[in-house]
Amino acid sequence: MSGTHTPSSPRENPMHLAAFVVAGPVSGCHGGWRHPAANTQLLSASYYTQIGQLLEQGRFDMLFLADILAIPRRYENSLESQLTMGALGALRLDPMVVLSLIAASTKHLGLASTISTSYFDPYSVARSLATLDHLSAGRAAWNIVTSFQQAEAANFGLTEQLSREERYERAEEFVQVACKLWDSWGDDALKLDTATPQFADADQVRSIDHQGKWFNVQGPLNVSRPPQGRPVFIQAGASGTGKDFAARWADVVFVTHSSLESAQAFYSEMKDRARHYGRNPDELKILPGIVPIVGETESIALEQEKILSDLTQPEAGLSTLSYHLDIDLAEFPQDEVLPDIDVPGVQGHYKEVAELTRKTKMGLRELGHRYGIGPLRDFVGDGDHVAHNLQRWYEAKACDGFMIQVPYLPGGLENFVRLVVPRLQDKGLFRKEYDGTTLRDHLGLTRPERQQADA
Ligand SMILES: Cc1cc2nc3c(=O)[nH]c(=O)nc-3n(C[C@H](O)[C@H](O)[C@H](O)COP(=O)(O)O)c2cc1C
Structure with a gap:
């Protein structure tokens, strides 16, 4: 453990912007899909290619697709609330398919897919991500999740999900195996030499012969080493084990906070944890999620907030919070904290x-409503106001950038790109043009060297 790196001020590094998108009804706000300017064609290819192109116009680092593997049934032990109200888990298209589509219609945008280590296997995940990284010329990222719903376990033949500790243990081995597979080809192994002829240099391709508690994998991968060495790793675990996992493996950590203070505390804790594992803390980017509601003027933004608030059913937020917490919140008194x-x-x-409840003492029903809208109020206003608060968080070392969750699509994103991004660019905080080609370039991350076989 070195601890020798001096953290640089976040101002020395540019701000990063990612967009949190769900290939389903809700990306930011539970009432968003019913907004008069929302597009409800969630099942059409053009819906996603338009989002990708808008993000690229806004010079975003990446598009992040969240995912789960079941329609939640945690609230009242029923699918009803999610499906009827179009809550967060009501519908999810397969993120890798959606990202392949966006890869073909963009040139620079990073493409992050959520993939569970609890229900898939490392060979097929390493192969899919290597394929996406090749086809997008180095723009793939993996949001490594351990999953947390009983309903997901039940879709993959298990009567009980693994315990949190087992899930992280499996995730650890899963990621190690995936890395060995990406490293099973040397960077220069693919020759494509038609004259010799030599398609690939067999001396540079090796089996991995991994034998572990969770996986036995011979290898090598049948896809050559990805352009980025391996995809960018994203993680959102917040338990002690989750934070440790992120500090060792993640390039990007995604979190949600209900205040600047808790974001600052988390930021410095995660940088310390990265340092503890001998990493350069600058190579671990922390991106809190925010739901910005932006208008040409403050009063337009406040009016939009009112529309979104009226469209958000408290029960939809409670239903989503129930599956997030894995607790049926319908069983608690709705007017009590x-x-x-x-x-x-x-x-x-x-x-x-819990922090929001401590601070505001709001009852459960109101909490559901607030959770459904997206909780932070610092980011409602005109472009100047929102850009100012993004700068404030960034300069207060609460983050290295943001995971933007627009309240409805595509209009909320158009507003952000048109009204906020130019303000950030004017302040010199955010890029005007992409100056690299891969997602690692955008994020300022080094490309991992190929590890020795026994590493
Ligand atoms: C902001 C945020 C976003 C998340 N997005 C997803 C997701 O899209 N899919 C998923 O399965 N888990 C998601 N998770 C769950 C985490 O990846 C992780 O599996 C979970 O938090 C359990 O880890 P923990 O016990 O360390 O918190 C998210 C968590 C947070 C805090």
Whole structure:
């Protein structure tokens, strides 16, 4: 453990912007899909290619597609609330298919797919991500999730999901195996020499012969080493084990907070953890999620907020919070505050709502409504106001950039790109042009060297 790196001020590094998108009804706000300017053609290819192109116009680092592997049934033990209200988990297209489409219609935008280490296997995941990295010329990222719903376990032949510790243990070995597979080809192994003839140099391709507790994989991969060496790794675990996992493996950490102070505390904790593992803390980017509501003027933005608030059903937010926390919130008194509880589900989401509850003393129903809209109020206003607050968070070392969750698509994104991005560019905080080609270039991350076979 070195601890020798001096952290540079976030101002020395450019701000990063990613967009959190769900290939389903809700990306930012639960009422968003019913907004009069929202496009409900969620099943059409053009919906996603338009989003990708807009993000590229806005010079975003990447598009991040969240994913889960079941329609949640945690609220009242029923699918009803998610499906009827079009809540966060009501529908999800396969992210790798959606990203392949966007890869073909963009040139620079990073493409991040959420893939679970609990229900897939490392060979097929390493292969899909290497394929996406090649076809997009180095723009692939992997949001490494361990999954947290019983309903997901039930879709993959399990009666019980693995415990949190087992899920992370499996994730650890999963990622190690994936890395060995990406490294099973030397960077220069693919020759494509028609004259010799030599398609590939067999001396540079090796089996991995991995034998572990969770996986036995011979290898090598049948796809050559990805342009980025390996895809960019994203992680959002917030338990102690999750944070440690992120500090060792992640290039980008995605979190949600309900205040600047908690974001600052998390930021410095994660940089310390990265340092503890001998990493340069600058190579771990922290991107909190925010839901910006932007208008030409403050009053237009406030009017939009009112529309979105009216469209958001408290029960939709509670239904989503129930599956995030893995607790049926319908069983608690709706006008009383969320009690202090030991939550089996996502620790990051629990910390966010527990902090909000402590501060505001709002009852559960109101909490559901707030959770459904997206909680942070610092980011509602005209372009100047929102850009100013992004700068404030960034300069206060609360983050290295943001995961932007627009309240509805595509209009919320058009507004952000038109009204906020130019303000950030004027301030010299955000790129005007892409100056590299791969996602690692955009994020300022070094390309990993191929590891020795026994590493
Ligand atoms: C902001 C945020 C976004 C997340 N997005 C996803 C997701 O799209 N899919 C998923 O399966 N898990 C998602 N998670 C869950 C985490 O990846 C992780 O599996 C979960 O938090 C359990 O880890 P923990 O116990 O360390 O919190 C998300 C968590 C947070 C905080």
